Amino acid sequence: MKDRVKRIFANAKEPLDAVVIMSSVEPLLDKAFFYLTDVPSGLFEGCIAVGFPDGSLTVFSSPLETESARVAPDVTVETFTTRADQSEKLRKLLPKSLRVGLNFHDLTHENFLHLKKELPYAEIYDVTDPVRKARAVKDxxxxxxxxxxxxxxxxxxxxxxxxxxxxxxxxxxxxxxxxxxxxxxxxxxxxxxxxxxxxxxxxxxxxxxxxxxxxxxxxxxxxxxxxxxxxxxxxxxxxxxxxxxxxxxxxxxxxxxxxxxxxxxxxxxxxxxxxxxxxxxxxxxxxxxxxxxxxxxxxxxxxxxxxxxxxxxxxxxxxxxxxxxxxxxxxxxxxxxxxxxxxxxxxxxxxxxxxxxxxxxxxxxx
Ligand SMILES: [Mn+2]
Incomplete structure (x- = not known):
């Protein structure tokens, strides 16, 4: 869903390098994950979607939902085995000093602290409003x-x-x-x-x-x-x-x-x-x-x-x-x-x- 990813960047006040969406467990899932991926099936608990300004999207999926994730249009799917493996893959995708947007509205505090720790050089921005505005106007x-x-x-x-x-x-x-x-x-x-x-x-x-x-x-x-x-x-x-x-x-x-x-x-x-x-x-x-x-x-x-x-x-x-x-x-x-x-x-x-x-x-x- 390249257009949807791009809309979030277009709505952001600051130029961003990446937007990271991370779900916790049901019912604390971030619906923006489904907005961006458009996966028809699956919960994707603890999974992460990373969007870039060109509209490309990478999903870190647990093995449980990899098959569901593959159905998503225009998405690169990477399967992680453990949380440490997920972190390593995330750090590789987002090397130091990037400007990273997080959806504060639907990110648990626990996951916020986790992402801050895993991306210590990133400058963090709140993209609650850009996400909300993108989702308000339906395609x-x-x-x-x-x-x-x-x-x-x-x-x-x-x-x-x-x-x-x-x-x-x-x-x-x-x-x-x-x-x-x-x-x-x-x-x-x-x-x-x-x-x-x-x-x-x-x-x-x-x-x-x-x-x-x-x-x-x-x-x-x-x-x-x-x-x-x-x-x-x-x-x-x-x-x-x-x-x-x-x-x-x-x-x-x-x-x-x-x-x-x-x-x-x-x-x-x-x-x-x-x-x-x-x-x-x-x-x-x-x-x-x-x-x-x-x-x-x-x-x-x-x-x-x-x-x-x-x-x-x-x-x-x-x-x-x-x-x-x-x-x-x-x-x-x-x-x-x-x-x-x-x-x-x-x-x-x-x-x-x-x-x-x-x-x-x-x-x-x-
Ligand atoms: Mn009502």
Whole structure:
């Protein structure tokens, strides 16, 4: 993935000689390793990728994953046997007094100290921001996978009304939604599924429990599919049977807030503007102040992929970004509503990557 390697160097403020990406053990893997190598399979725990300004990339792989690494396009693979062997090969590749960029954001402190020791003459620079910026704007290959991850999660969302049963638990619904995603082609979930019934739905990141579904409860389901390492992230809100009148009105307000945010999304717009549009709409209702999180975030190899939209966002939207748009209103004791979709930012506006009906609210009452 020569272009991806080059983009990191182009984004760096200082001229660098090499960028070193090193993963620890699951879950402390650096997703930048997969961004640069595009290896379809493998964890690559403790492995290292070294990129150079001409776009070339060397991977130090354990024997365990060498075959997976060989599939990667444009990568030189060197297999190491022990950590000492890996260090020796690294020192040979990066002789003294080079300017070396490290991705501080995803490098464990232990590995940082290790690399400093193994490369004592190197000048170390933090490339967190150049890596983040490169990953924020997706290339065609990434967009294709994100589109597919969006399709899978949308199909699962469409199935939810048929899954709802009187007396089922939040944990059961979460498991069934995940099973749907797997059935439709997901390699797994992109984060722990959120299912909240009734008052639980007012907690944006609620972890499902054995609470049972009863008539008149609101439901929030927030979940995502992994497809070829790429994430989707979708939220739909339902009511089981006839919900309290206030919850219905909340749902309408959230739909309108999402519409207002989407209407301002296009390349060149400051990233805070869509957030402010949704917040303005919600703050003009009786639920003022109850939209208590940012409007959305970038999705990619990570479900929170480095860019986010909130009142403090300084960066502009760029064509090729894939972001969530997820306003919500949370009323303590009553319940909450959130509607979340993934969109691709374009020059003229945006394109939905998730498609399940948004307006659908009251479902099955028995
Ligand atoms: Mn999200």
């Amino acid at each position: 065609a290959n990434e967009i294709e996978r994100l589109r597919h991850a969006g399709k899978i999660v949308s199909r699962a969302a469409e199935a939810i009304p048929s899954l709802l049963r009187n007396g089922m638990t939040e944990l059961e619904l979460a498991a069934e939604v995940e099973a749907m995603m797997n059935k439709f082609g997901a390699a797994g979930r992109s984060f722990d599924t959120i299912v909240g019934f009734g008052a639980h739905s007012a907690e944006p990141h609620f972890a499902p429990t054995s609470t049972r579904l009863e008539k008149g409860m609101g439901i929030v389901c927030d979940f995502g599919a992994l497809y070829q390492r790429y994430c989707s992230d979708l939220t739909r809100s339902f009511a089981f049977g006839q919900p309290p009148a206030e919850l219905k009105a909340v749902h309408r307000a959230v739909e309108e807030a999402q519409r207002a945010a989407l209407d301002v999304i296009k390349a060149g717009v400051p990233g805070r503007e869509p957030h402010l549009a949704a917040a303005k709409l919600i703050d003009g209702t009786r639920w003022k102040g109850l939209f208590n999180h940012g409007l959305g975030h970038s999705v990619g190899l990570a479900v929170h992929d480095g860019f986010s939209m909130n009142p403090r966002t300084e960066e502009n939207l760029e064509a090729g970004m894939v972001i969530t748009v997820e306003p919500g209103i949370y009323v303590n004791g009553l319940g909450g509503v959130r509607i979340e979709d993934d969109v691709l930012v374009t020059e003229k506006g945006y394109e939905f990557l998730t498609t399940a009906p948004r307006e659908y609210f009251e479902v099955g009452s028995s």
